[in-house]
Amino acid sequence: MSNNTYIYLLVAALTIFAIRALPLTLIQKEIKNRFIRSFLYYVPYVTLSVMTFPAIISATSSWISGTVAFVTAIIVAWIDGNLFKVALSSCIAVYAVEAFFL
Known part of the structure; x- marks a missing residue:
């Protein structure tokens, strides 16, 4: 695999980790806002899709x-x-x- 592939994987892993882990460490009570809960749920999938789509075409x-x-x-x-x-x-x-x- 090329160096770019490793960079892409690292960015995806850090993004997913930040989105999933930071709310757990920074916010002690349950998030009740529906928009924020939906945002936190879908961000990892969107990030992976945005990084994968150009590779599919090329x-x-x-x-x-x-x-x-x-x-x-x-x-x-x-x-x-x-x-x-x-x-x-x-x-x-x-x-x-x-x-x-x-």
């Missing part, structure tokens, strides 16, 4: 095949939700687009 030889794989992954995940099937269908989509259309 991991292939063409941004077109990356985009097709991304759309395929979303559709298969929406229908089935099985991670293995999502990954397999994305790989097949990239292979098909790069073999037959590019």
Whole structure:
């Protein structure tokens, strides 16, 4: 893995740790505000998504095949939700687009 990958993983880990651990150490009573609770719940997922999305598009030889794989992954995940099937269908989509259309 390249040095950038390690930096990305470190930033994601620190962000998730800060969002999860700091409220526990700084705030002693339960957070009752619905907006803040929702924010603290979704921030790690959003951070991971924002860091992963550019890699999905640029991991292939063409941004077109990356985009097709991304759309395929979303559709298969929406229908089935099985991670293995999502990954397999994305790989097949990239292979098909790069073999037959590019």
